[in-house]
Amino acid sequence: MSQQQRFKLFNRQSRAFSEGTVEYINHQWIFFDGETDEASSLDEYLNHDIEIFRSGRWCKGTIGENGTVTHNGQVFDLEHDESIRIRKQLIYSFERLLDELNDDSFFQFVTTLNSLDFSVYDCIYSYNQLTFLRTATTQSGVNFFIFDNGTLLCSVQHHFFYSVKEHDRFEFTLNTGKRIIIEKINA
Known part of the structure; x- marks a missing residue:
């Protein structure tokens, strides 16, 4: 089994993401977990993999500072009340x-x-x-x-x-x- 096969098996895992929305409150991006309703600063997830729901599909990227997302070398901003999912980290x-x-x-x-x-x-x-x-x-x-x-x-x-x-x-x-x-x- 190659690293690529292991990667595919990981990508097929259920509950791999925390899904929710982001809001810009008091000059800070906040992530609201859709399952637990817990709020946390998006800064806690810097450099984590993220998927954003835009134009009817999930777009992959990496979370940067100040609500930016890097996708295929391009940097764009999150939008208020946007649906996102953040890949969970393993212990x-x-x-x-x-x-x-x-x-x-x-x-x-x-x-x-x-x-x-x-x-x-x-x-x-x-x-x-x-x-x-x-x-x-x-x-x-x-x-x-x-x-x-x-x-x-x-x-x-x-x-x-x-x-x-x-x-x-x-x-x-x-x-x-x-x-x-x-x-x-x-x-």
Whole structure:
């Protein structure tokens, strides 16, 4: 699986964006989250990916200072009460794990998570033990993740043993009691 295939899988994830509107209030751009009605300064999202709904379609860009958006090298201004969506950021330790998983384990993990109606963007807690073992010849331990899709919770334990072979075991447990275990061994 190439980086491009991983990128495509990320782009197909549900709940990848916070959607809402922007308003210019007291000389400051404010983002109003459509789901939670929370207001936050657009400055918190500087250099984040953004999509703006204009002319009946979503246009991609990057948020700049003072309500500017850069798209294909062009800079334009946001409009008051405009609909936007901002790509959510992954929890750092979870993102590191996804980057470090081999392609087969990555694909199995993400597709199983998706089959349970969870997205990688639903991760609300992450503990990545691998971060502390990077210099060890043999790496062994457990990582913990909790996902919340707004309806269900899912706890994932990632048991790993990396030496000559890479052994990954993911245990998914939903708050309904449903459990799925997948295991991947790579030479």
